[in-house]
Amino acid sequence: MNHLLNLTKKELRELLTPGAVVSVLVMVFLFMGIGSVAGNAVDEATALSKIGIVNGDPSGHWSEFALDFIYEAYGSNASEYIVMLDTPYGNNEEIMKEMIEKGLNTAYGMGPGFTASINAKTQTTIDEYYIFTNNGLLGSAASAVSPLIIQLISQSISKELISTVTDPSAADFILHPIKDPTMQGSPDTRHTYVKGEVYDGVSPAELSAALMSQTMMVPIVIMMIIMVIGTMVISSMGSEKENKTLETLLTMPVRRTTIVSGKLLAAAIVGLVYGMAYMVGMSFYMGGIMGSVGSIDLQDYGLSLGLTDWILIAVMIFLAIFCALGLCMILGAFTKNYKAAQTMMLPISVLAMIPMFITMFTSWGSLPALMQAFLFAIPFSHPMMVMSNLMFGNMTLVLAGIAYLSVFTLVIIFITVKLYKSDILLTGIGQTKAAKTFKAFGVKRRP
């Protein structure tokens, strides 16, 4: 036989183990799942959404003109998607309340002097009203496109003015009859409702960017810690088995619970040290790339964290690390040597990646109930969501997460101790009832 072919076949046989094939399939399904969630978020963000209109200039020519433009843009959907608000212009808090009542996230308002200003050839403004819900990367898309909508209204008015106004000194006004709210020096015409308060001069897109700069590094850091310490623990188990140090350790006059706890505690401490180091590094990195985008101070908008919040975050991260380590020790119990240990990390990586991607693209509140249950069940989701949950006062989810992680940790430690007391640690899955189950599904055990 051709030597190259012979060698290649042998290598393929060694590389394409059932575990490796399952790994590839899991990754495919994982990305399909994440793609579906991200796709839904994009669809929601780009779908036609309801808007509210506050017309403080009801009989004015130019306000009617702007309204016609918006109605025309919405076409046949206009009656369904455009809601005229009853609250008079100027009472921002009441406008926000009416928006919440009517399920609106975005509204535009024209003041009493809208037509008069344009007639007097002075720039005017269109107010923007937003209800800020923390819906991830794509949740604030509406506020990001609002300046464009205002610009289009401005352009349509501009076209009309060109045919009627001939005064050359009014050229600037004719080109920009409505002020761009994003330009420096523009009046605070953007009003955003955040946690029961109305803040002027800020849009959800800006708040989201600032939030992302602070909360985005938590999921990334947690995923990195889990992968690093998980690999360490599983490899250490593989190495202990390969060198038979585990056999010696298990015959020492010490309770199995103590051995398990010692291993968990040491790895958790290493994990925390890694975590702090990554946090510092990542904060510099994120500060560098997001600094210009997220230049607003979240504290000004009631979105800050106090000492208790940071303690809760630390508790949650510590519990999540324990869960990860416990899971790794369980998987490590089934590994036979150092090499096999490397592939055992995949399920943990997948469990860490799913919530990381989901929390990046969308948020807890915008997920369907089934996805919420799925996300809640993954222990690593909780520390990834905790910062924004604390900022938005979603304490039920935070406390439920801590309770869940505590129970999960205890169960995992219990299972790990059970495994350490069983034969599986030495004989592997190949000799147990579980092996029969795998066999029934046609999965061969490794020799």
Add this chain to the structure above:
Amino acid sequence: METLTIKDVRKSYGEIEAVKGINFSVEEGEVFGLIGPNGSGKTTTLRMISTLLRLTTGSITVCGRDVAGEPDDVRKVISYLPEDAGAYKGLTGRSYLKFMAGFFADGEEFEKMVQKGMEIADLGDRIDSKIETYSKGMMRRLLIARAIMPSPKIAIMDEVTSGLDVVNAYEIREIIRGIAQKGVTVLLSSHNMFEVDMLCDRIAMINEGRIVLTGTPAELKEQYGAANLEEVFVRAVKE
């Protein structure tokens, strides 16, 4: 006085029965050899005695303590040295002995135990070298020292001289002989029939999970009219 008693012990791995109802006992201070071909159930038996594997049926008593019911107590009086055992390679020999001694003693007793371990290992200055730099012989001396330094009631050693050169194997046999003279019971398994003949007071031969022979080396040689244990072994396996 019996240090180890094994009564009708069976061990199954799923559908495979590795040990099929074995019985034997080992007296205090005795060097007892468990011999048999590969896959005969030797290591499984040693692991069950060492509390590493659970018994399917039967009972094992070590110094009056039941292995299944009181594993934590059993671990206080045994010392197990697995075949091809290793040590934590990042540690030095001294740190390794300290780590292991920490499970048995503290204070002055701990210091004495570590000192005893270092004397048994007899590695000179290399006791402070990283274990990853040790030769196989040095490693085995360190592991023997680890196994003996806590003064166990019974030392269980699986293929203790396997792969060692003549000098290292000889020195390790001398160590085993020395501890037996001090009253430690030794249960060892080996494929080296010369070693078994030299060291063991009594032997049990296990084949396909069953004890097929027991007796002193002299009794067995006489029984088979054989010149050495190797011949006894081959004939017993083929019967």
